[in-house]
Amino acid sequence: MNRQLLVTLAVLGSQLLGTFALRANEAHLLQCGHCAMMARLHARQLAAAEQGKAPQNSYAPDRFVDVAHLKIDVTPNFKERSLAATAVLDFAPIAKPLKQWHLNATGLDIRQVTSSHAIQATQSTDTHLEITFRDPIPTGEDARVTITYNATPKKGLYFRTAEMGYPASDTQLWTQGEPEDHQHWFPSHDYPNEKFTTEVICRIPAGMEALSNGRLLSQKKDKDTGLVAFHWFQDKVHVNYLVTLLAGYFVKMEDKHGELPVALYVPPSEKDQLANTFRDTIKILDYFEREIGVPYPWDKYYNACAIDYMWGGMENTSLTTLTTRTLFTDATENLRSSRGLDAHEVAHQWFGDLVTCRDWSHLWLNEGFA
Ligand SMILES: [Zn+2]
Known part of the structure; x- marks a missing residue:
């Protein structure tokens, strides 16, 4: 295939993907960290194609x-x-x-x-x-x-x-x-x-x-x-990017899924919104365990809300970070829900965390399954 045709196809493909990505973003304004990464990688590929350069991949360096x-x-x-x-x-x-x-x-x-x-x-x-x-x-x-x-x-x-x-x-x-x-x-x-x-x-x-x-x-x-x-x-x-630390003042809601401790931590000023966001997590864990057929792999499943968090959520191993924007009051219950974000991040505990892509060029695998 000649180079010009290849570039044209790459640009067309990117634009098509861009259309889908835009729709996906509109549907899920609270993106997972991986989704945001995919958008960034996609933009990089598009820019390379527009400049007539070979697509750039993000390969990890050799391990010594x-x-x-x-x-x-x-x-x-x-x-x-x-x-x-x-x-x-x-x-x-x-x-x-x-x-x-x-x-x-x-x-x-x-x-x-x-x-x-x-x-x-x-x-x-x-x-x-x-x-x-x-x-x-x-x-x-x-x-x-x-x-x-x-x-x-x-x-x-x-x-x-x-x-x-x-x-x-x-x-x-x-x-x-x-x-x-x-x-x-x-x-x-x-x-x-x-x-x-x-x-x-x-x-x-x-x-x-x-x-x-x-x-x-x-x-x-x-x-x-x-x-x-x-x-x-x-x-x-687990891998380096899934290490996490949150520290400070929190209020929490706790429960158990079988023997698995499950909790949601939020800043104290958000305490009235805890229950809404927490209500589906155990049902989601139960559903994925049955559908995937592999028991939940980690010691606990906690969510914790970070102030000004840049994306929707990040599936750090056993402790997902969530934006405070996912919290909602009873007054907005019919308009907003945390269910989609919650389910996406729980799915990543298997797809991305238990099984991880070797480098960022394979990120679509994490995201595709989740
Ligand atoms: Zn994701």
Whole structure:
């Protein structure tokens, strides 16, 4: 097929897809994060076709190590909208011995790097942390790096505080990883072609609550700092972009689907709207379990509403982020519903979370099934 015809077909196809995408957007104004990503990728393909360039794909880079576990310990400073943190990565080189490891780390102020294996040098650029080991780490050998850093994230982690004009009683922070924004608040292999278990510890003032993936191992107050440490553990592997953290003041509604804890968390000012948005979640879980034939795969299913969240929702493993715009009062009950968004994000717990596309060029698979 000649190039001009190919470009013409690509543009026509894109416009056709664009028409469908527009209709889909009109029908579902509260987009899932994946849907928004698809729209962005589609726009990029269209722009490339219009410029006569080959379509661009978003392939993940080669893996040089197998990451086994990521542990992040975060102390946020809500007033300064910054954080002090430590990230521990357990890994083993694959294919060949590892002399140097490049981690995504955008805008992080790296204070210290230690390792189970002697480090020759570290270098921090605007976007990466490069760790050079004295001796190459043999293939298959277990290794660990511990990175202490500070961050004032411009992406990936967002504060909503009284200093910014929000009610102090609604103070919160939330994160959004997809596609590759978590590197603004913790160092990692920030691509979807690597799965590992995770632990998130968040130290916050008493009265606040911190939510993350998996199950809550402990909630302890430190006598010296007065901060309460929430320790979450995700013991089934998942990908970097599905790591999540929300912290702040919330009110919640809880229930159970069999033994599975199910909950919805909202900012305190939205408490009167909890019940409307929560009412279908268990029915949706029940329906998908029966239809898919695979039991719900994670330790819990929580939804949590983030103030000014940019999309409709994001299916982070076991803890979906939802926009507060999905909440509605009884007065608007006949006009609005959270059902479509709720069902879409629950479906992603299987399609996208349990089974994940290797890179963004296959994102349509996540979205097609959900
Ligand atoms: Zn989606």
